Each structure stands twice: as C-alpha cells, then as structure tokens.
Amino acid sequence: MSTVEAHSGEDHGHHHKETFVTKYIFSQDHKMISKQYLITGLFMGIIGIAMSLLFRLQLAWPEQPFGIFEVLLGKWAPNGVMDPNVYLALVTIHGTIMVFFVLTAGLSGTFSNLLIPLQIGARDMASGLLNMISYWLFFLSSVIMVFSLFVEAGPAAAGWTIYPPLSALPQAQPGSGLGMTLWLVSMAIFIASSLLGSLNYIVTVINLRTKGMSMTRLPLTIWAFFITAVIGVVSFPVLLSAALLLIMDRSFGTSFFLSDIFIQGEVLHYQGGSPVLYEHLFWFLGHPEVYIVLLPALGITSEIIATNARKPIFGYRAMVASILAIAFLSTIVWGHHMFVSGMNPFLGSVFTFTTLLIAIPSAVKAFNYITTLWKGNLQLNPAMLFSIGLVSTFITGGLTGIILGDSTLDINVHDTYFVVAHFHLVMGISALYGLFAGVYHWFPKMFGRMLNKNLGYIHFWITAVSAYGVFFPMHFIGMAGLPRRYYTNTAFPYFDDLADINVLITLFALLAGAAQIVFLYNFIHSMYYGKPTEQNPWKSNTLEWTAPIKHIHGNWEGEIPHVHRWAYDYSKPGHEEDFVPQHIPLKKGEQELQH
Amino acid sequence: MNIALVFTVLVLVAISLWQITKIFELSQAKKEDNQVANDNDNNLNGKLMFAFLLFIYGITIFSFWSYGDVFLPEAASEHGADYDQLMWISFAIILVVQTITQALLHYFAYKYRGKKGNKALFYADNDKLEMIWTVIPVIVLAGLILYGLYTWTDIMNVEENDEALVVELYAQQFNWKARYAGEDGVLGDANVRFLQDFDGRNLVGIDATDPNGFDDVVVQELHLPVGREVIFKMRSQDVLHSAYMPHFRAQMNCVPGMITEFAFTPTLTTEEMRLNPDMVAKVKKINKIRVENSKELIAKGEEALEPYEFDYMLLCNKICGASHYNMQMKIIVESKEDFEKWMEQQQTFAEVIQ
Numbered sequence: 001m002s003t004v005e006a007h008s009g010e011d012h013g014h015h016h017k018e019t020f021v022t023k024y025i026f027s028q029d030h031k032m033i034s035k036q037y038l039i040t041g042l043f044m045g046i047i048g049i050a051m052s053l054l055f056r057l058q059l060a061w062p063e064q065p066f067g068i069f070e071v072l073l074g075k076w077a078p079n080g081v082m083d084p085n086v087y088l089a090l091v092t093i094h095g096t097i098m099v100f101f102v103l104t105a106g107l108s109g110t111f112s113n114l115l116i117p118l119q120i121g122a123r124d125m126a127s128g129l130l131n132m133i134s135y136w137l138f139f140l141s142s143v144i145m146v147f148s149l150f151v152e153a154g155p156a157a158a159g160w161t162i163y164p165p166l167s168a169l170p171q172a173q174p175g176s177g178l179g180m181t182l183w184l185v186s187m188a189i190f191i192a193s194s195l196l197g198s199l200n201y202i203v204t205v206i207n208l209r210t211k212g213m214s215m216t217r218l219p220l221t222i223w224a225f226f227i228t229a230v231i232g233v234v235s236f237p238v239l240l241s242a243a244l245l246l247i248m249d250r251s252f253g254t255s256f257f258l259s260d261i262f263i264q265g266e267v268l269h270y271q272g273g274s275p276v277l278y279e280h281l282f283w284f285l286g287h288p289e290v291y292i293v294l295l296p297a298l299g300i301t302s303e304i305i306a307t308n309a310r311k312p313i314f315g316y317r318a319m320v321a322s323i324l325a326i327a328f329l330s331t332i333v334w335g336h337h338m339f340v341s342g343m344n345p346f347l348g349s350v351f352t353f354t355t356l357l358i359a360i361p362s363a364v365k366a367f368n369y370i371t372t373l374w375k376g377n378l379q380l381n382p383a384m385l386f387s388i389g390l391v392s393t394f395i396t397g398g399l400t401g402i403i404l405g406d407s408t409l410d411i412n413v414h415d416t417y418f419v420v421a422h423f424h425l426v427m428g429i430s431a432l433y434g435l436f437a438g439v440y441h442w443f444p445k446m447f448g449r450m451l452n453k454n455l456g457y458i459h460f461w462i463t464a465v466s467a468y469g470v471f472f473p474m475h476f477i478g479m480a481g482l483p484r485r486y487y488t489n490t491a492f493p494y495f496d497d498l499a500d501i502n503v504l505i506t507l508f509a510l511l512a513g514a515a516q517i518v519f520l521y522n523f524i525h526s527m528y529y530g531k532p533t534e535q536n537p538w539k540s541n542t543l544e545w546t547a548p549i550k551h552i553h554g555n556w557e558g559e560i561p562h563v564h565r566w567a568y569d570y571s572k573p574g575h576e577e578d579f580v581p582q583h584i585p586l587k588k589g590e591q592e593l594q595h
Numbered sequence: 596m597n598i599a600l601v602f603t604v605l606v607l608v609a610i611s612l613w614q615i616t617k618i619f620e621l622s623q624a625k626k627e628d629n630q631v632a633n634d635n636d637n638n639l640n641g642k643l644m645f646a647f648l649l650f651i652y653g654i655t656i657f658s659f660w661s662y663g664d665v666f667l668p669e670a671a672s673e674h675g676a677d678y679d680q681l682m683w684i685s686f687a688i689i690l691v692v693q694t695i696t697q698a699l700l701h702y703f704a705y706k707y708r709g710k711k712g713n714k715a716l717f718y719a720d721n722d723k724l725e726m727i728w729t730v731i732p733v734i735v736l737a738g739l740i741l742y743g744l745y746t747w748t749d750i751m752n753v754e755e756n757d758e759a760l761v762v763e764l765y766a767q768q769f770n771w772k773a774r775y776a777g778e779d780g781v782l783g784d785a786n787v788r789f790l791q792d793f794d795g796r797n798l799v800g801i802d803a804t805d806p807n808g809f810d811d812v813v814v815q816e817l818h819l820p821v822g823r824e825v826i827f828k829m830r831s832q833d834v835l836h837s838a839y840m841p842h843f844r845a846q847m848n849c850v851p852g853m854i855t856e857f858a859f860t861p862t863l864t865t866e867e868m869r870l871n872p873d874m875v876a877k878v879k880k881i882n883k884i885r886v887e888n889s890k891e892l893i894a895k896g897e898e899a900l901e902p903y904e905f906d907y908m909l910l911c912n913k914i915c916g917a918s919h920y921n922m923q924m925k926i927i928v929e930s931k932e933d934f935e936k937w938m939e940q941q942q943t944f945a946e947v948i949q
Contacts, residue, residue, distance in 0.1 A: 084917040159914045165851055166834040166915060172768065173916040259852025262787035262800070263768070263833040275835055275850055310709070312719035340837065340846045342829075342855035345751035349744050356736045356743075360729060366696060367728040373703035375716035380640035380708060381632045388644065388704050392651070395696050399689040402736075406743040408750060409682055412844045415837065415912045450630035457636070461615060461643060465608065465650065472654050473662065480665035481841030483912040491921035492910070493903040496881045501662060511608070531630050538631065571715040578714060593719055 026136075028128030031551050033135050034113035035446055038439070041106020042523070044142055046516075048097035053513050055090045058082050060506035062488035076154060084487040088157040089175050091485055093149065095160030096183070100190055101145065103293040103431045105138050111296060111438050112201050112225040114446060118544035119219050121210025121561060123554040126203040130196050137193035141186045148182035156183035159485060161282055164257040164275050168249050171264045181250070184243050191240045198229035198236075205229075210543070212563035217582070219542050219567040220313060223320050224299020227327045228292050234331060235288040242281035249273070279341055283334035290427050291330040295323060297434020298365060298394075301387040303567075304441050305369055307540045308384035309376030310578045312568035312593070315368045322361035329358045339407040340414050348407040355405035359398070366395050377571070377578070381538070382456030386437035389464050390430045396468075397425025400475065415485075418478025421471045429467045436460075436519070443523075444537050448549050449530030455522040462515035469508030473501045541567050541581045565592055615643075634711055641708025648701035652694075664880075669871050671907065671928070672843040673860040674750045679844075681746055688735060753858040759824040762817070764909070765799040766829070766836035766849040768916050771909055771924035774799050775812040777943060783808015787832050787851075793948045800832070801944050809945040812938065817909060817926045820934035821864045829855040839912035840926065842868070848913055861928045868928075869905050878905050 027033060054073075057066055065080030076086040113131065117124055125131045148155040157175030158167035162183065170177040205226045209218075218226075245256040249270075257278040258270035306313040313319060335343065335351030369391045378384065400422040403409045413419065436459075443451045477498045482489060489495040489502070536545040543563070547555050561583035569580040574590065586592060618639060632640070659666075670679050707715075763774035763782055776782045784802040792803060801808040819825055829838055831849035838857070839846045847857040868874055881903050889899035911922035929937070 084920065088914065088917070088919070163835050163913070169834070172834050260787050261833055261851050262790050265791075267788055267790070272852075274852060276853070309707075310715040312717065314718065315720055315725050317720070318725045341848050342850050342853060345747065348751070349747060352743055352747065353740055356740050359736055360732045363732040364725065364729055367724075370696065370699050370703060371718075371724065373700070373707060375718065376703075376707045377709045377713040377715040378637065378641070378704060378707050379632050380637045380644075380704070384632075385640060385644075388700065391700055392647075392697060395700070396651075396693060399693055402689060402739065403682070403685050406681070406685065406739065406747075408678060408743045408747040409685060411750070411846050412678065412841060414846055415839075453630045453632065453636065457640065458615070464647060468651065468654055473658055476658055476662035476666055479667050480662075481668070481839075481910075483839065483910055485914045486920035487917075488920055492908065492923065493881060493885065493900075494905070494908060496884050496903070497665060497877060499884065568719065571717050573717055 026132060028124070028132045029551070029553060030113045030117050030125050030128070030131060031446070031555075033131055034110050036135050037105060037109035037113060037138070038446070040139060040142055041102050041110060041435075042520075044097050044101040044146075045106060046520075047146065048094050048102055049513060049516060051090045051094040051097075053509060054082075055087055055094070056506040056509045058087055058487070059489075060503045062490050082487075085154060085157055085174050087487040088159070088173070088485065089155050089179070092157050092159055092162075092175070093145070093155050096156075096187075097145065098428065099160060099289065099293065100187070101138075101142055103428070103435070104194065104289070105190070107431060107435045107438070108225065108228055108292065108296045109135070109138065109197060110435075111221070111300060111442070112197070112229070114442060115221055115544060116201055116204050116225055117208070118445070118547055118555060119222050119542050119567075120205060120208060120213050121543050121556075121563065122204060122208035123556075123560070125200050126208060127200055130200050134193045134196040134200065137189050137196065141190040141193060144182055144186035144189065148179050148186065151178045151182065153177045153179060155179040161279075161286065162246070163282075164246060164249065164278050165261055168246060168258055169261070169263060169268075171266075181247075184247055184250075188240060188243050191236045191243070194232055194236050198232040201225055201229040202233065210560045210563055213582075217563055217566045220302035220316070220319055220323075221296075221299040221542075223323055224295045224302070227323050228295045228299075231288045231295075231327050231330060232292055235285040235292075238281055239285035242278055242285075245281075246278065276338070276341055276343060279338050280334070283337045284331075286337065287334040288330045290423070291326055293431045294394075294427050294434075295326065297390060297431040297437075298323075300434045300438045300441070301369070301390050303540075303542070304383045304387045304437050305372050305391075306568050306570060307441075307538050307579075308379040308381055308387075309372050310379065310570045311372055311376045312570055312572075313368070314371040314374075315364075316566070316568065318364055319368055322364045325361040326358060329354060329361070333358060333405075336405050336407070336410070339410045345407075352405060352407045356402065358405075359402060362394075362398055366391060366398075379538075381440065382451070382453055382460055383437045383441035383538075385457070385460040385464075386433045386440065389460065389467075390433040390437065392464075393425045393433065393467065394430045397422055397427070397430065397471075401426065412481075413478055415483055416478035417474045417482050417484055420484050421474035421478060424474075425467075425471050429471070436463075439523070441538065442544075443526065443530075444533035444549075445544055445547075447527050447530070448533055448551075449526050450533050450537065451526045451530060452522050455518055459515055459519045459522065462518070463512055466508040466512035466515065470505050470512060473505055477501055536581075539577070539579045541569060541579050543582055546581065546583060569593075632709070634709070637709040641705045644701045644708075645705035648697060648705075651697050651701075655690075655693075664873065664877065668842060668877075669863075669868070669873055670842065670844055671861055671863040671868060672845065673862055674746075675842075675844040675859075675862070677746050677749065681742060684742070685739060688739070750859075753826055753856050755826070756824075759826045759858070760820065761826050761828065762819075763799070763828045763830060764817075764838050764849065765813075766831040766838065766911065766915075766922075768833050769911070769918035769922040770815070771817075771838075771911075771922065772799055773814050773817045773924070774801075775814070775938065775941075776807075777810030777812060779807060779810055781807040782828065783811050783944070785830070790832070796947055797944075799830070803948065809943060811944045812941045813944065813947070814941055815924065817924055818934055818937050819861050819926065819928045820931045821861050821928050823931070824858060824860045826858040827856065829857070834915050835913045836911045836915050836922070837913035839910045840907065841910070842907050846912060864928045864930065865905070865907060865926075866929075868907070874905055878903060 069077035153174040248254040255270040255273040258273045261268040333355045336355040571578045761776040765772040784805040789800040829849040836849040885900045907926035909924040
C-alpha cells in the first residue's frame, strides 16, 4: 500500500530518479512489468511452438530422418532420427511451456498487470515490490525450465502431468533424473510467482478502484482477471504440495505416491503410497488451470467485441454470473480427468454431473457474444477477428467436452487424439487467440505505436484456417482409437490408414508456425517503427485510454479520473458519438443502465 | 496419391493466401497510414468471415467424407452397443449446435460488418433471452447426464459371479501379460516381491504359498471366449499403464500398488470381425498402403512389409516411457470350444515352477 500512497500525491514521478536498471529491469511499474511478462511469454512461446513443429514432423514422417533434428537435438537425434525419449520430452516441455509459461504467465501476467490499474483507475498495483518479485520469480523459473533442456539425460519426459511413478523413478526413463528435478524446482518457483501475482491482483481490484468504479461498473476484463486470480490462489498451492511430496518421494525415500514397484530387476522399498492420490492433487489445480488460462482470454474478448461492435456487451450481469459459476464449478470437476484411473465409479458419476454443468455458463457466454455482434457496426480490426475466432474455437472445442466430460463416453476416447483435439481448441487455441487479440488491441497502450493491420489480417486468416486444419482431423484419428503420446503409429499396422491424416495435420501445423513469424515481425518492427498511436485509437470507453500515451509513473497526471457509468455505453441513444467513456458524467436526465 | 491430393490442396491454399495478401494491399490504394480498420477492411474481412463459415462446414464434411470410415469402428462387446448409441446421440446434438452457432457467429460478423455512418443498436440486456439459453442447455444436459450415468453404472458395476471368466492383465515396461484364474476361478495372491522367485519364471509374481495360484495360467496372448463375461483385474509392476481395448470400448489404468477392474462381454469373434464389411474395406485399404510403402522399402534394399490381417488389440494408453508406443498384446476372441482347447495347451503355474 505504501507504494501507492507514495505516488498518490501531486508530485508523483518527480521524487524517483530512475536509472536504466530501475526503469527497464527491476522496475516496480506495472506497465513495464506487463511488457516484461509479455516478452518473456512470447520468447517461451517460440520455444513451445517450435517443439510442437518438431514432433509433428516426426509424427507425419516417422521413418524419415530430418537434418533439422540433428541440428537442434544433437546426440538425441543421431543421423536425424529422433529418439523416442526425446519425442516424449518434446511433448512434455511443449505442454508445460504452453500451459504455464505462455498462457498463464504470458497471458494473465501481461494483461492483468497492464489493465488492472489502468482500467480501475489506480496509480499502480497494491504492492509494486511484490509485483516485481512475482515477475522475477517467473523469469527465474523460465530460465530453469529452459536450462533443463540442456542436461545430459534430457529434460522431463513424463508428460506435462508428470504422473508418478514414471516421473518419480530415474530408472523408468532418462528424463526422470536431473531433468525432472529441474522441472519440479522450476514449477515450484513458478507457483510462488503466480501466487504473489494473484494476491496482488485481488488486493488491487478490491481496494484501489477509483471513485465511482463500483464492482458493477467494472469492465469484464477486470472481472475475469479478478476471478482468475482467486481460482489461482485456491488451486495453485495444491499443485505446490503435490510437487513437494513428489520431490520427497524422489529424493528422501518417502512413499506418498509409490507402492509395490519392481523395476530394472529390483524390488523398491516403497509401500502404501498411491499414484491416484497424486492425480487428485495434480488435477485439483490442473482443471482450474484450464480456466486460469481461458477466463482472461474471455475477459479480453468481451472487452474487444463490445468496443469493436460499437455495442454494449450483451447481458453484462449474465456474463459476470457465468464467470462466477465457471470459477466455482471449475474447482469441483477435476475428477473427469480420472474416470479410468481406478477411482471409485461412484465418484465418476459425481464428476460427470458437475462437469456437464459447466456447459451451461459456457453456453450463456457464447450466446451473449453472438448476440453482441447482432446489429452491431463491426469494426473488423485484427483484435476483433481474433476475438470472433476465439468464440468460434471455444464453441467447436467446448462442444466435444460434452463427450469427454461424460464418464461413459470418456472410456473409449480417454487419452486419444480426440482429447488432444478438444483441449487444444477449447483452451489452447482459444486462449492463444485471446493473447493475440489482447496484443493487437493494447499494443498502442503498451508501446505507444500501432501494429500493422494488414500483417495482422494475414496473421489471423492463416492462423484461423490452419488451426482448424490441424485440430479438426484429430477428432477422427482419436475416434479411430489412436492414443496420444505415441512416438510413431507404425507399431500398429491397424493405424496405417491414418498416416495421410497425420501428414495433412503436420502441413497445416507448419503453415500455422509460418504465420506466427508474420506476427513476430510485426511485433518487433512496430515496436520501433509502427505508426504512433492516437490517444484513443479504438474509441474505447475504458479508463486506460484516458491515461497519457507516454508512460508515466502513477499513470495519470494530476487527479485520477472518476467514473460515472459502466464501460459499455456504446452507441447509446442521445449521444453524438458512438461511445461514452466511463469518466464522462451522466447528462442531465440520462439514466444509467440498470444492470 | 492422397499425399499428392493434400499437397495440391495446400498449394491452392497458399495461392489463395497470396491472393488475399494482394487484395489487402490493393484495398489500401489510398496509401493512408491508418492502422484502424476502415470500410474496405470491414468489407473484406466481413466477407472472409462468411467464407470462413463455409470453410468450417467444408472441413467438417470433408473429414466425415474421407475419414468417416475410421470413425468409431464396429463395437465388439455387449455394452459397446449402448456406448455407441450414447456417442451418436451426443454427436448429433454437437453437430446441430455447432452448425447453428457457427452460422450465427460468422453470419453476423459478415452481415453487420461496419460502415462509416452506421450506428449499432443499443441493446444491452434481455432477461427472456438469457433465460432461453440457460434453460435449453439445462434440459439437453439433464437428458445427457441421466442417460450417461445410467450407462456408466451399468458398465462399471462389476459383480463377481461364477459364470464370469476372471483374467488378470499385468502391465510392465513395455509389455503385457495375462493371467487366467484356472479351474478354481480364483486368482492366487501376487506381489512384485515374488517376481524374482524361481529364477524369474514367476512372471507376474504369484505367491507360491497360496494354493489358489497353482492352477493359474500366465500367457502373452489374450484369448477370450465369445459371449461370456470377462472380469479383468489390472495390475502394474512399475509405472502407470492403461489397458485400452478400443474395439470393446474398454479402458482402465493399471496402477502399481492397487488392483483396478473392468468387465465386458465380447460379442464378435476375431473371425467374425474380419468378415465385417467395414473391416474388410479397412484392411484392404491398409494393405494397399502397405504395398505402396513396401515398394519404397524394396527400392532401398529392405524387406517388404507383411500383409496385414485384422486382430483385436490391447494398447497401452498411459505414457509409460520410451517404448510406450509399442506396448501391445494381441487379443483373440474365439468360440468356447476353441478357447478351452487353447487353454488346455497352456502350462499352469504349478507346472511352470516345477
């Protein structure tokens, strides 16, 4: 709090003498921290996506040696033939990086930091120091995760869920040695970072809203970030405990998750533990994590769709209610990852029930987005395209959840490519679209310059086509019974007829990868040479666009604007312009919408 | 042939992308440096949104058309029919909802593409509409949940009975073994501690002091009699594995330190399945591909691939290490007589350890 008080006076910005180090490296300013999150996240994203392209090449042409494998993987791909352990390492680290480092830290970290103070009208986060520590812990965990790629026996390779005993026993696979230790250390630090960040977001939203910014006037972005932070605080510590217990099993001989094991000609001493316990602990975070990734993307989308449709978001109250409902339900559905784990079938019934309930608030959200478009005056900026794209993949991917969430149907598609298709569309691609939409929309706010829109259009359309091209056919190979995490399908002649589909998927994946180069070029180029932005380029209502373009400590010169209306007065009758920013007082006799 | 087709499609996609880029450039004829969408952008992207709807429909139809034959192969177990029915109902609902919602989303994006001077409708709320799209999913989901739970209980409710055949599936990195309970119908106690007894001949760690285990039979190929319930008891000796038998709509994890269960009744023998018209077509297709691939192998001086004949299979479906992708066991479903004949030829545990 003290930081905020220090900045709340008239003379903020003057009493600090900023050096390069305090401004760009150990900055406590939320705007700089948000940029740090974004750039670190994008860097990790490049690694994660590049890995997926490598294993897609392997899956499409399993017998074919690739020179690129030898260049990038060295002794793990002798003569360009990928080692099966390396394949598993690639899928493991791809999953870990994309879920945690890109779509949790890169998405939530970037936009919560940028938008929470700016949209609620605060000088900064409640604690700038904690915020800075949060980023640097994230940075440290990223460094350790990347470092783990270079250890002798290879990085963790037990799948991103790292189920023991596979992850607990170095005898079980090479990646479960030092690589797994580093994975666990990296994740423990990541969780600490995430907790510090989340606590800060929660406190800031509750305490530091400007005058007039009641909870019912909060933009939906803030609602989403706020609730996401709450879910994170509730569920991340459970993953930390799972990681700690696993570390103890690995290093100190305890038996939390292990029992009755014979491996490499040896009976191990472990007695009485259960891997199923680990699965419960993991998914107690693991499932809410899906919404930690997705809700910020949906929040960003709500804001962007309303702004660009020049219409109020349809059903504000229902949108908030559905965020709350999703958040609540997300913590009691984890068991749907465990229908065939050996847990009591009765539990399976309970989790089927709660899981399918989540479809209701999700459906409400989807219909509200669609209705927001109806009779709008749609400004199809790249951010808007990505937002509409998000709704599309959210629906396509979400609907197959009805099959996977149903314990009966899960029996035969569990852990097949059907699952891969489902979660990549509903949380992977959707959240990635949310990230892109956010970058296109708030780039001017972050860097004072505009991204090139034509490159943005090219980026979107290639990505949109190839995302469906990659994941739609996967439903079919999954339904055919093809398990995920197979190094090659050639061990089963029964799957020979799926080889063509795998080639098609890989070609689309390469196309999608190429489209991201367009984005990266646009991003870096526009940072330095983009067109300087106007004050409020998208004619948006939210408060961040009233802050000066050039970033200053404390966000606003002079007094923080007061808020007089909700964030969605677009095309309101009785006003000249088709938008009325939140800080404009109500006209005489003007009714604030009862929502 | 198919790869050629795929490449053609990709080339066409690439060309159209190039064209789109051109169009974007031409639409910027005025050379204004404004990075906010203008009427031209809205117009073009709105139309592309509509085209994208057609693309989604196209890829759906294309996928069902060309990959429909691999989709959910014929079920070979008693509960498989119920499973498939629930699956098709769910799929029908999904397809209907998908078709309608994607149409609305993309059509609106096209129809209401922005134009200077237009004003959007100020329409913020409608409780009636919210109610409609809350209640309709509630009703549909209630139906699906009830139906699903009913089927689930039916499948998972494994009751021990004298008729059923008891088989243990034993998983280890990276192979499967099966143990039959023998004439007494009871599996002998077992634990990994006993694996090293009898110079490694005790393949699944049967406790030699438990008389129930003497007539147990351990094999590397799973034989099942048609029409008789099989109760599987799963064990693993090292890491998690998952016993996945897609044709029987069956899957259960194998967890070290505990015994998990699954039961089903096979309804089609291997021979019958081989004669199933869909399977005949699939096998024909696979063999065509294998002949093609063999040509390349022979050219490289390697051996040709064996022709493929259908067999039921048990796959490992939980990541378990380097050879996870090749952890499999053949399953043969046969008549009761053939099964018994086969069983007689197998050695019991007592015979193995003598």
